[in-house]
Amino acid sequence: MSADYDRLFHSPDALRTVDEDQDRETPPAGRDSVAPPGAMVRPDAAPGMPVHPPGTQGATAPPPRQTEVTTQIPTTPGTMSPPLPDNGLMRMPQTHSPSGARHEASRSAPAPTPRPASPPLPSQHFADAGVDRRPAPQQAPTSAAAMGNHRAIDALSHVGVRSAVKLPPQRGWRHWLYLLTRINLGLSPDEMYEMDLHARIRRNARDSYQIGVFGLKGGVGKTAVTVALGSALSSIRGDRILAIDADPDGGNLADRAGRQSAATIADLLSDKELHRYNDIRAYTSMNSANLEVLSSEEYSAARREFNDEDWRAATEIVSRYYNLVLADCGAGLFQPGARGVLSTVSGLVIVASASIDGARQAAITMDWLRQNGYQDLLGRSCVVVNHVVPGKPNIDVDDLVQQFERHVAPGRVIVLPYDKHIAAGTEIQLDLLGKTFERRIVELAAALSDDFDRLERR
Template sequence: THRTGRSLRRLASSASQEVTEQTRIAKELQQPVTTGRVIAVTSIRGGVGKSTVAALLGRTFNHYRHDPVLTLEADAALGTLPVRMGAESVRWSCGDLARILTPAMQLTDVTGYLAPVSDGGWLLPASQGRVGAPLDVRTYRKVTLALRRYFAVTVVDCETLPGEVARTAMDTAHARVVVAPTTVEGVGGTRQVLDWLAGLPHSALATTVVALTANSPDMILDVKAATAHLKEPGVTVVVLPYDRHLAGGGPIRTDLLGRATQDAALRLAAEAMHRAVRVR
């Protein structure tokens, strides 16, 4: 009987801690902002889940926030972001919108050029489903600065580093998410990115989170050792576990994600938002 009582108390304590943590994360995600916050997502190479992470962040903010959220693709190399976000049709690209944006435009004017996302929020692709001219820094700056007036949070799916737009996005964003695959090369390269960020002004490293992704159910690298190595410069590392739904490609449905993946996505979004709001 005593053992049963202890077990029940442990279960109750665990459930209480879980509710407390979920409440903390929800508050973090719903923080009010005075001006639009930009969260840039990049990686050292393609195929490691960069666009998937950007889509997860966009969908998480769409779900938790009651103000407008934009997910913006800043990679013209036919990325997977529109597919991952479940956009049914794409009419305008980042470059198209840059040519017609004016200060007099209202939110309703702007959203007419964006793709609506099924669970709320908006998407602005980098291209119209075909290989286009590379997005240049001037266009990127014009679009992100203008759209910050309308959207509380903008998640930017950047090109891979060391691309010029990616470097600009990482330098100017309020928070940064660097996606690292759980491989020796990926962890080593990401550590070099963190060292580069440490040399930038405006506390770039202090506003960076690393998403350590597992693209295979069979892990070769020790996740604890990889996490410890990436944490050394002083950043937070969130491990996104292998997930069958994400591995299958196609539109992301949060209800089909594994519980561990859902929890990791929420934590990653909360960590990024905390850092984005902290910047003045």
């Protein structure tokens, strides 16, 4: 006891006051803390606390220093404060205990010193000074999957752009007003509608798009519709369009379009040296609208009728050089040539006269297509009600149009008026057609062109 008493009251550490101990900085606990010599460290002991070896268990531990508690001092914005330490923290004593050796001996063992706090972020110094310098929140980068595979430049094609200059009108009173006063009122509604029809006709047709023209009754104007339709498509589109006479009963397609060559489809199929467009052009005739026509054999000189093999062989050759191929078919659907055309065409035109007999034949054609596996082709078909004789017909044409629109899409039933140029039976020229007849043919071409970009084909 005397040894412990002397060390307690006569050691140099006991003579130090509490105020002197407060000025000393408590060493941080952790790996850098070193136990005094001769001390044993237990695995379960707190960091920085030495354990005396056996034999000195009864010795009194040196008086512990007062525990220092560190805290962060807030600073009022706008006030001057002394520079902060590097860690942004200042130490303040928690309590003021009485000084003296007697009170030092009665204190309990010190609690484990907490680990030093990690250095504050740079934004913490600005927060202490009352300044909000927090970085703006960053948005997560949008992945390509979230944006989709659509390009931004493709979306601009749907944005309407208003032109600063109006197109001058080409017909009507607006045209005369522009010629006399130079006042440009722009295109008329009819001219704008015509421009929309032409834009639809100029759609890109993948591969070689084939269109068949059918009619169960003769004399309804199938050949005239084929020539007028092909001429309108060729003059508006400006690409290569071919019309083939697929009537096994001796059609007159070349005569109505303007015959220039005596060659026929049989001559084309017998030629084995067809490698260029000019090789095929030698067997076709071309009218003023740049529509080309491939005629069939004359009925008196033909040794057999036009069949499905002839059609497939001819289209296999010409499809490499022509964008659109039209077929002027006969009056029957059970003929081999008609079956061959139906197996390859992607569009169909059903021609009927403006009479009750012609309307029945058109209805039979639509029923036959539906019952024989051509339902999809019927959905891409157009019905033409043709006035082949002058005067008022013996049937309500408006009611007939409504009945046909129950089987085809609206806008695909076209009514052609009587035209003197067509009724003459001579070569058909697009410039000599009546304005109403020509407009209806353009509407027919636009309706068929709406299917050019459809996925289902044939």
